[in-house]
Amino acid sequence: MTVLMKAPAKINLTLDVLYKRTDGYHEVEMVMTTIDLADRLELKPRDDGNIVVETSASFVPADERNLAYQAAKLMQERFGVAQGVSIAIEKHIPVAAGLAGGSSDAAATIKGLNQLWQLGLSTEEMAALGAEIGSDVSFCVYGGTALATGRGEQITPLPGPPPFWVVLAKPPIGVSTAHVYQHLDLSRVSERPRAKQMIQALSEQNFLLLVQSLGNVLETVTLQKYPVVKHLKQKMVEFGADGVLMSGSGPTVFALTQKESRAQRIYNGLKGFCHDVYMVRSTGA
Numbered sequence: 001m002t003v004l005m006k007a008p009a010k011i012n013l014t015l016d017v018l019y020k021r022t023d024g025y026h027e028v029e030m031v032m033t034t035i036d037l038a039d040r041l042e043l044k045p046r047d048d049g050n051i052v053v054e055t056s057a058s059f060v061p062a063d064e065r066n067l068a069y070q071a072a073k074l075m076q077e078r079f080g081v082a083q084g085v086s087i088a089i090e091k092h093i094p095v096a097a098g099l100a101g102g103s104s105d106a107a108a109t110i111k112g113l114n115q116l117w118q119l120g121l122s123t124e125e126m127a128a129l130g131a132e133i134g135s136d137v138s139f140c141v142y143g144g145t146a147l148a149t150g151r152g153e154q155i156t157p158l159p160g161p162p163p164f165w166v167v168l169a170k171p172p173i174g175v176s177t178a179h180v181y182q183h184l185d186l187s188r189v190s191e192r193p194r195a196k197q198m199i200q201a202l203s204e205q206n207f208l209l210l211v212q213s214l215g216n217v218l219e220t221v222t223l224q225k226y227p228v229v230k231h232l233k234q235k236m237v238e239f240g241a242d243g244v245l246m247s248g249s250g251p252t253v254f255a256l257t258q259k260e261s262r263a264q265r266i267y268n269g270l271k272g273f274c275h276d277v278y279m280v281r282s283t284g285a
């Protein structure tokens with residue numbers, strides 16, 4: 001039996017940091033939604049008990065540093081499974097980009113192995129396992145649209161957004177999530193993201209309110225360190241975006257619009273000076 005899984009990227013529509021916790025993590029409040037940009041995973045059982053990962057991107061580690069490997073190892077040990085698994089990952093989500101590519105691969109592995117090894121786990125149980133791998137993995141187990149609190153692992157599903165186009169641009173820099181959280185100075189944040197207003201926009205299917213409610217406090221760190229990220233946001237507005245924001249810790253920025261022709265214009269404009277540009281639909285409904 002072979003199990004095929006799709007592992008979609010996420011974007012953060014709001015990201016607020018409430019305070020730094022004593023365990024080193026930050027207490028967050030984020031509204032997240034999935035988009036139609038996804039890695040593909042193929043999972044095949046192995047009788048030798050080994051976990052073997054291969055990826056289409058040579059710079060992504062295929063050993064125990066891979067989050068899909070870690071997910072498989074955790075499940076094998078936790079449930080005493082004798083079988084192993086071969087995991088082939090076709091990467092489409094840019095890496096270290098603020099789009100949770102690795103986390104989504106881990107979540108897809110958990111869901112795929114739940115089928116392959118017939119473990120009968122609920123979504124809540126799989127999300128709790130995911131939280132042991134990384135803060136964003138729980139959301140990726142649920143998918144759709146959700147409020148994430150705690151260190152990001154406590155998930156409350158939300159109504160999906162009205163349909164829109166997302167144009168993403170990733171400048172050629174890698175950003176460390178830990179570094180961005182470490183350098184966040186909340187006293188420098190002038191306007192806090194409005195999660196409640198974002199949730200209202202989702203309930204009302206109100207795209208205008210949704211774009212007015214976009215906000216991410218981590219921009220104060222990444223935009224200052226990498227002016228190119230700010231520049232890309234400005235270009236997106238010039239090309240006609242209805243709303244623009246950095247996703248997660250960055251450096252990917254995204255533009256939202258409901259008009260396909262406008263999304264195409266933003267995409268074409270950005271392609272001129274940024275290599276990694278994507279135009280996809282929202283899928284978080």
Ligand SMILES: C[C@@](CO)(OP(=O)(O)O)[C@H](O)COP(=O)(O)OP(=O)(O)OC[C@H]1O[C@@H](n2ccc(N)nc2=O)[C@H](O)[C@@H]1O
Nearest residue numbers: 024025026098099100134135136151177178181248249250
């Ligand atoms: C910023 C966000 C927003 O969705 O996404 P990305 O930019 O990574 O996609 C997430 O909070 C990232 O989640 P994830 O990438 O899973 O983080 P983890 O592996 O759990 O943690 C990496 C490091 O980030 C810091 N960290 C993470 C989450 C959190 N709530 N507070 C933190 O301070 C810690 O230093 C931790 O050691």
Ligand SMILES: Nc1ncnc2c1ncn2[C@@H]1O[C@H](COP(=O)(O)OP(=O)(O)O)[C@@H](O)[C@H]1O
Nearest residue numbers: 065066067095096097098099100101102103105
């Ligand atoms: N399956 C995976 N796909 C991508 N990156 C992975 C994977 N497993 C481990 N990583 C490592 O995790 C780090 C963060 O990757 P990623 O999840 O793409 O970023 P982000 O947390 O910014 O969304 C990278 O440095 C990468 O080497």
